[in-house]
Amino acid sequence: MKLLVLIKQVPDSTTNIKIRPDGEDIDRAGVKMVVNPFDEFAIELAVQLREKRSDVESITALTVGPASAAEALRTALAIGADDGIHLQDDAFAKLDELQTAALIAAAVKNQGYDLIIRGKQEIDLDSGQLGPALAEALDLPHVGAVTALDIAADGESLKANRRIEGADEIVECAIPALLTIEKGLVEPRYPSLPNLMKAKKKPVKTMTAGDVSGYADAVAKVGGTEIHKLAPPPQRPPGRILTGDPAEAAAELVRLLREEAKVI
Amino acid sequence: MTNDILIFAEQRDGKLHSGVAQTITPARELAAKTGGQVVAVVIGDGIDAAVDAVKNAGVDRIISITSGDLKLYSALRFRSALAAAIQKVDPKIVLAPATFMGRDLLPRVAMRLGAGLATDVTELSFSGNGALDVVRPVYNGKAFCHVNFPAGKLAMASVRVNTFAAAAGEAKASVDAMSDAGGAGDDRIKTTEVARTGGGVKDVTEADIVVSGGRSLKSEDNFNQLIYPLAGALDAAVGASRAACDAGYQPHSRQVGLTGKTVTPKLYIACGISGAIQHLAGMRGSKCIVAINTDAEAPIYKIADYGIVDDLFKVVPALTEAVKKLNA
Ligand SMILES: Cc1cc2nc3c(=O)[nH]c(=O)nc-3n(C[C@H](O)[C@H](O)[C@H](O)COP(=O)(O)OP(=O)(O)OC[C@H]3O[C@@H](n4cnc5c(N)ncnc54)[C@H](O)[C@@H]3O)c2cc1C
Numbered sequence A: 001m002k003l004l005v006l007i008k009q010v011p012d013s014t015t016n017i018k019i020r021p022d023g024e025d026i027d028r029a030g031v032k033m034v035v036n037p038f039d040e041f042a043i044e045l046a047v048q049l050r051e052k053r054s055d056v057e058s059i060t061a062l063t064v065g066p067a068s069a070a071e072a073l074r075t076a077l078a079i080g081a082d083d084g085i086h087l088q089d090d091a092f093a094k095l096d097e098l099q100t101a102a103l104i105a106a107a108v109k110n111q112g113y114d115l116i117i118r119g120k121q122e123i124d125l126d127s128g129q130l131g132p133a134l135a136e137a138l139d140l141p142h143v144g145a146v147t148a149l150d151i152a153a154d155g156e157s158l159k160a161n162r163r164i165e166g167a168d169e170i171v172e173c174a175i176p177a178l179l180t181i182e183k184g185l186v187e188p189r190y191p192s193l194p195n196l197m198k199a200k201k202k203p204v205k206t207m208t209a210g211d212v213s214g215y216a217d218a219v220a221k222v223g224g225t226e227i228h229k230l231a232p233p234p235q236r237p238p239g240r241i242l243t244g245d246p247a248e249a250a251a252e253l254v255r256l257l258r259e260e261a262k263v264i
Numbered sequence B: 001m002t003n004d005i006l007i008f009a010e011q012r013d014g015k016l017h018s019g020v021a022q023t024i025t026p027a028r029e030l031a032a033k034t035g036g037q038v039v040a041v042v043i044g045d046g047i048d049a050a051v052d053a054v055k056n057a058g059v060d061r062i063i064s065i066t067s068g069d070l071k072l073y074s075a076l077r078f079r080s081a082l083a084a085a086i087q088k089v090d091p092k093i094v095l096a097p098a099t100f101m102g103r104d105l106l107p108r109v110a111m112r113l114g115a116g117l118a119t120d121v122t123e124l125s126f127s128g129n130g131a132l133d134v135v136r137p138v139y140n141g142k143a144f145c146h147v148n149f150p151a152g153k154l155a156m157a158s159v160r161v162n163t164f165a166a167a168a169g170e171a172k173a174s175v176d177a178m179s180d181a182g183g184a185g186d187d188r189i190k191t192t193e194v195a196r197t198g199g200g201v202k203d204v205t206e207a208d209i210v211v212s213g214g215r216s217l218k219s220e221d222n223f224n225q226l227i228y229p230l231a232g233a234l235d236a237a238v239g240a241s242r243a244a245c246d247a248g249y250q251p252h253s254r255q256v257g258l259t260g261k262t263v264t265p266k267l268y269i270a271c272g273i274s275g276a277i278q279h280l281a282g283m284r285g286s287k288c289i290v291a292i293n294t295d296a297e298a299p300i301y302k303i304a305d306y307g308i309v310d311d312l313f314k315v316v317p318a319l320t321e322a323v324k325k326l327n328a
């Protein structure tokens, strides 16, 4: 089996988000960038599959992003991926999620990947679009938000649990397929220092728009969205602190929830 | 392209998802501007009750696609069915509630039809050139992003649950049955079973009200003694912080936050939760937030609408009593 893991570099979850004056992006100065936490589950799953099975031939990590995203690839290589693909071009920065899916599809089609694995969502733009859209572009089945996984011994099919509201959907799926991973399936390991050193010697292929055949056509076919202006969240009016002994405060809260907020 | 607005009316087991009637509210406002109709598409098997419920939400037309193969959700079959319905109606805009199903299905359909897509939107309007303009939270709600669609192309969006009030209206819609188009036969993926998790207790993602407890509850027993009775009185789901889940007081399926579940209920009651940024990431979209925390400086108070700065072991039982009194 050939495995492809999609990773993305995102601002650390504790980042204090400052919007640039032009509203086009956040102020990235001094922002700590990390591998998207859900993608860590994806890498970990790939490495565990290789540890458990004899038929995993290769694990490739792929990212789309600026030069600095190479560091996210290094992390994936240190955890256990064999090689990396870095799609890096100024033109890629303007692509929305569906267009990014079209780009990745153009770059990886006909490469014979049996499983494409990614995190359930990204913690920065949080759209969760890329996985299902990439599966569509490559005409693959996909299972989203996987919480349990059992791949048949022959590598031809899999069974998975997929998280939904208050339940799990239990699905059977043919391979090749695309999976997006929910928290809880695996516990990501930290890359060791020696493995971080070894990762520096693993091959990373950088591809620009010109290196991806059919790139322009693939992206043009996607509807796409334009002008992403950022704004601070709407101000919540200052909260009201209720005083008095617990019984009084509780009674007043219940009254306000019913009469003022109208939520109970 | 017509001026119609199409809604994917999600149902499971014949029960319409509560987000559908909510999504019809902005759909109607948009249709009033385009002069088009609101058309709902219901896909499944044994869906009469769901069709009636969409009717009562006041749509203009309903398309039903039923087949035994569509009883349980399958990404490939549902995307073929929904894409066929969209091609038949040729709407300007397609909306769906941003549920697990909607978030799974719309990217495939948008990719198939060459449409633009925005996820989990909270505002929808038309910009000057008549193109759809939406707002969606990004960076876990720490910022909001305006997304513009190109004019003249199909625009699709999933709508954040509990953002809009549910629509109701005259049940006048006609129902056209459409045959399952193309999805049948693609068996590369199929759902064999839907297994309830969490012992049949309401899940945080399907509740209008969530009562959550943090590390300060100190034990599973205290969750049972304090949090569950309050949740019961409010018909709410129980949530928890990661600290509470890691300590084993609650299963991880109830964790709210960055690495847990994202919830947008009408009412979120945080009991003994400090409001760490990763917890806020999962609940700051809630309509009304109540905090009960002994520390007046706890970050949860920065986003709370109401707060009681006191011991939760005293306040929560008092609150349960007050709610019971109100309901009596
Ligand atoms: C990558 C990453 C992901 C994370 N993901 C999540 C996530 O998904 N969800 C999540 O919740 N956390 C997450 N966390 C953890 C998060 O940072 C916090 O550690 C966690 O939310 C704290 O839980 P808590 O509020 O229950 O505990 P604490 O921070 O210990 O807060 C307890 C609070 O209870 C109050 N208190 C104590 N006694 C009482 C009393 N008797 N009555 C009233 N109030 C009392 C205290 O004043 C305090 O504010 C994540 C962290 C990281 C690094």
Ligand SMILES: Nc1ncnc2c1ncn2[C@@H]1O[C@H](COP(=O)(O)O)[C@@H](O)[C@H]1O
Pocket (backbone or CB within 6 Å): A006, A007, A008, A036, A038, A039, A062, A063, A064, A065, A097, A100, A117, A118, A119, A120, A121, A122, A125, A126, A127, A128, A129, A130, A131
């Ligand atoms: N630029 C990118 N490069 C590689 N993978 C990506 C990129 N964008 C998104 N992904 C993958 O898709 C996941 C979710 O993206 P999204 O669907 O946009 O939320 C990420 O966690 C990655 O696994």
